[in-house]
Amino acid sequence: MTSSMRGPICFAIMAALLMIVGxxxxxxxxxxxxxxxxxxxxxxxxxxMQWGYAGLFNVGVMGFAALGGVAAVLVSMPPIQExxxxxxxxxxxxxxxxxxxxxxxLGVRRLVPSGGLRIILxxxxxxxxxxxxxxxxxxxxxxxxxxxxxKTGYLGGLGLPILLAWPVGGLVAAGAAWLIAKxxxxxxxxxxxxxxxxxxxxxxxxxxxxxWLARGVKNVSGLERPVPYEVELQASAQFESRAHAIGxxxxxxxxxxxxxCYAGLFLAVLVVIMVLAQKALHSPWGRxxxxxxxxxxxxxxxGKNVTRRHLEIFVIGGAVMGVAGAxxxxxxxxxxxxxxxxxxxxxxxxVMVIVGGSGNNWGAVLGGFFIWFIWIEAEPAxxxxxxxxxxxxxxxSALRAHLLQxxxxxxxxxxxxxxxxxxxxxxxxxxPEPVRR
Amino acid sequence: MEGLINAIVLFSNFVLIPGMAYGSQLALGALxxxxxxxxxxxxxxxxxxxxxxxxxxxxxxxxWLQSIGVGIDxxxxxxxxxxxxxxxxxxxxxxxxxxxxxxxxxxxxxxVIFVIVSIGVMFLMNGLVRVIIGPNDREFGDGxxxxxxxxxxxxxxxxxxxxALKLSQGLTIAxxxxxxxxxxxxxxxxxxxxxxxxxxxxEDLALLSGVSPDRVVIVAWVIxxxxxxxxxxxxxxxxxxxxFTYFQLLLPIFAAAIVGxxxxxxxxxxxxxxxAFSEVTVTYAYKKFLIYIVPESWEPESxxxxxxxxxxxxxxxxxxxxxxxxxxxxxxxxxVL
Numbered sequence: 001m002t003s004s005m006r007g008p009i010c011f012a013i014m015a016a017l018l019m020i021v022g023x024x025x026x027x028x029x030x031x032x033x034x035x036x037x038x039x040x041x042x043x044x045x046x047x048x049m050q051w052g053y054a055g056l057f058n059v060g061v062m063g064f065a066a067l068g069g070v071a072a073v074l075v076s077m078p079p080i081q082e083x084x085x086x087x088x089x090x091x092x093x094x095x096x097x098x099x100x101x102x103x104x105x106l107g108v109r110r111l112v113p114s115g116g117l118r119i120i121l122x123x124x125x126x127x128x129x130x131x132x133x134x135x136x137x138x139x140x141x142x143x144x145x146x147x148x149x150x151k152t153g154y155l156g157g158l159g160l161p162i163l164l165a166w167p168v169g170g171l172v173a174a175g176a177a178w179l180i181a182k183x184x185x186x187x188x189x190x191x192x193x194x195x196x197x198x199x200x201x202x203x204x205x206x207x208x209x210x211x212w213l214a215r216g217v218k219n220v221s222g223l224e225r226p227v228p229y230e231v232e233l234q235a236s237a238q239f240e241s242r243a244h245a246i247g248x249x250x251x252x253x254x255x256x257x258x259x260x261c262y263a264g265l266f267l268a269v270l271v272v273i274m275v276l277a278q279k280a281l282h283s284p285w286g287r288x289x290x291x292x293x294x295x296x297x298x299x300x301x302x303g304k305n306v307t308r309r310h311l312e313i314f315v316i317g318g319a320v321m322g323v324a325g326a327x328x329x330x331x332x333x334x335x336x337x338x339x340x341x342x343x344x345x346x347x348x349x350x351v352m353v354i355v356g357g358s359g360n361n362w363g364a365v366l367g368g369f370f371i372w373f374i375w376i377e378a379e380p381a382x383x384x385x386x387x388x389x390x391x392x393x394x395x396x397s398a399l400r401a402h403l404l405q406x407x408x409x410x411x412x413x414x415x416x417x418x419x420x421x422x423x424x425x426x427x428x429x430x431x432p433e434p435v436r437r
Numbered sequence: 438m439e440g441l442i443n444a445i446v447l448f449s450n451f452v453l454i455p456g457m458a459y460g461s462q463l464a465l466g467a468l469x470x471x472x473x474x475x476x477x478x479x480x481x482x483x484x485x486x487x488x489x490x491x492x493x494x495x496x497x498x499x500x501w502l503q504s505i506g507v508g509i510d511x512x513x514x515x516x517x518x519x520x521x522x523x524x525x526x527x528x529x530x531x532x533x534x535x536x537x538x539x540x541x542x543x544x545x546x547x548x549v550i551f552v553i554v555s556i557g558v559m560f561l562m563n564g565l566v567r568v569i570i571g572p573n574d575r576e577f578g579d580g581x582x583x584x585x586x587x588x589x590x591x592x593x594x595x596x597x598x599x600x601a602l603k604l605s606q607g608l609t610i611a612x613x614x615x616x617x618x619x620x621x622x623x624x625x626x627x628x629x630x631x632x633x634x635x636x637x638x639x640e641d642l643a644l645l646s647g648v649s650p651d652r653v654v655i656v657a658w659v660i661x662x663x664x665x666x667x668x669x670x671x672x673x674x675x676x677x678x679x680x681f682t683y684f685q686l687l688l689p690i691f692a693a694a695i696v697g698x699x700x701x702x703x704x705x706x707x708x709x710x711x712x713a714f715s716e717v718t719v720t721y722a723y724k725k726f727l728i729y730i731v732p733e734s735w736e737p738e739s740x741x742x743x744x745x746x747x748x749x750x751x752x753x754x755x756x757x758x759x760x761x762x763x764x765x766x767x768x769x770x771x772x773v774l
Binding site for chain 1: 562
């Protein structure tokens with residue numbers, strides 16, 4: 001098999017797998033899988049830029065995705081007037097204090113020569129800033145959270161169309177990525193990994209506990225949808241007659257149409273990002289990126305600004321993950337910070353990139369599809385396998401019940417196995433990065 | 438004067454003792470990470486799940502011992518089961534080394550590849566633990582609950598504040614003390630320990646002097662697996678066992694190893710306590726403590742809590758990031774990754 005045929009063949013196999021689900025299970029299930037495959041592909045593209053183009057070991061994908069998700073809430077939900085009057089202005093003051101403190105610290109560090117005095121002054125400024133922030137923040141947060149806590153208790157959003165949240169999610173994540181890059185990019189690979197893992201946990205901790213921002217673990221649900229509601233479609237006589245014309249039940253046709261609409265939107269985003277990513281990869285900028293990845297020292301000797309390029313790619317990759325995170329929240333119709341787990345949102349994306357082929361955008365997309373497909377289908381498969389293995393035991397056996405209960409977690413083992421096998425026998429992935437001479 | 442004593446007792450009860458116990462658990466975990474780092478030269482992301490794996494076996498054996506009525510009351514039965522759990526953790530470590538890590542070691546792969554490989558191992562162990570014992574909280578502690586009870590302490594001393602010392606906390610501190618001394622003796626005095634230090638310091642020179650690399654690696658895994666199981670079991674006895682919590686423990690453990698100076702055993706121990714005490718002191722509400730020591734008119738109205746307890750993990754990471762930026766070698770000069 002020539003390497004140029006590898007990609008199309010892999011994608012054809014992937015399409016066949018999805019067709020099997022479509023005919024075997026149902027098209028509704030197949031479309032649900034496809035929608036999440038598309039989102040996963042975009043996340044994998046973002047990670048591929050950071051790891052595949054530039055060799056940056058980012059294990060904080062979850063944090064960027066969650067920031068994109070919270071952006072969806074803050075853009076699309078209507079603002080809550082009572083909460084703004086109760087504590088909105090104090091909250092803005094808090095923000096001003098925070099920015100002021102950061103600026104003051106930076107000022108001290110720039111003006112005072114390094115030594116004991118600088119450390120003491122920095123600490124003093126930090127403590128004063130912290131005290132001031134608490135004075136404004138605590139009453140504001142309490143006041144906001146007391147506004148109808150069962151339903152709102154947060155500031156609400158801007159009440160804008162949710163599609164706008166996708167680019168905004170990207171921007172928010174890019175801002176965070178810039179900050180993280182400024183702090184952590186100087187570190188060597190393992191340290192960068194540990195630092196990003198920790199920063200992602202901190203982002204999640206903030207989103208879970210700051211109820212005034214987006215209700216924390218109480219979740220914000222009922223986000224606006226960019227596509228029609230099933231109920232509305234079912235109520236329309238025109239839709240009903242069309243559905244019957246192609247021989248489908250109204251209910252089934254409505255769910256499939258809604259999912260198709262989502263799939264169309266996601267596909268459009270994927271195509272745009274893919275085109276841009278490919279253009280970037282083949283531009284002089286992309287060549288420079290790969291040169292830096294392959295040999296940082298000689299690239300630097302050629303006068304390339306390694307730190308600057310790393311910062312750029314980290315921010316761009318983070319932005320792409322943020323867009324994907326906002327899309328995911330849109331699809332779910334709710335923002336649930338409690339469901340963000342590093343295994344699902346960070347390490348699974350890593351498996352996608354490694355298995356697909358790091359450094360190759362097509363590989364990342366394929367990995368996104370393939371790994372998400374396995375992640376979903378491994379659950380019923382694991383259950384079936386465990387049922388088969390334990391079929392010798394009596395149906396009342398406690399061991400059998402226990403094992404069947406745990407079978408859903410077989411997919412974690414499967415993922416580990418896939419990752420290890422890929423690293424061992426196909427370290428360059430399903431669609432390897434082309435060797436350019 | 439009595440106010441001051443009450444304040445000290447209060448502080449010991451809610452900060453000092455829990456901090457010591459948690460710090461010991463982190464120290465044992467960080468020792469394993471640091472050892473693997475200095476011998477195999479990568480940050481092992483699977484260490485938290487190795488802890489969970491070993492502890493899971495301890496729990497299963499403990500349940501079995503409890504069901505046949507074997508115990509060492511007042512000590513927890515888990516201590517009897519500990520060697521079996523350690524054996525299981527060592528077995529899976531050696532298996533993963535033989536079938537996974539050895540290939541990359543022989544190929545002299547870069548450290549990043551090792552880290553990604555350890556993520557694969559992490560997935561695998563994570564799944565195994567959840568399939569075998571399930572994702573939920575498991576209780577396995579038994580025996581006496583307290584060494585010192587708060588009420589008895591109050592009666593004996595006549596103070597307002599009670600001091601409680603849980604058996605699990607006392608046990609944690611004692612076991613850590615013994616294990617750390619034994620480990621340091623081993624590393625400093627025994628022939629194998631010296632070989633390990635030599636290998637960690639300069640691989641080529643050690644090979645020239647006849648140190649067998651395979652043996653060193655095996656011993657490193659044996660120690661790391663044992664330490665992980667001990668740390669995991671003590672943590673489980675002190676709090677409770679839940680696979681996801683153990684996965685999350687990876688973060689403070691890394692922080693402890695790096696803050697102390699990665700590759701440096703003393704640093705790992707010190708780092709464990711530094712991280713634990715900063716987590717506990719920053720999230721403790723000082724209101725009651727201050728009431729005892731300041732004049733009445735100064736009494737605080739708020740809780741005087743610097744950060745809410747939900748941000749515990751964040752504390753260790755802020756420290757980690759600051760150390761990485763200011764002094765990447767850690768408190769004791771460890772290696773720079």
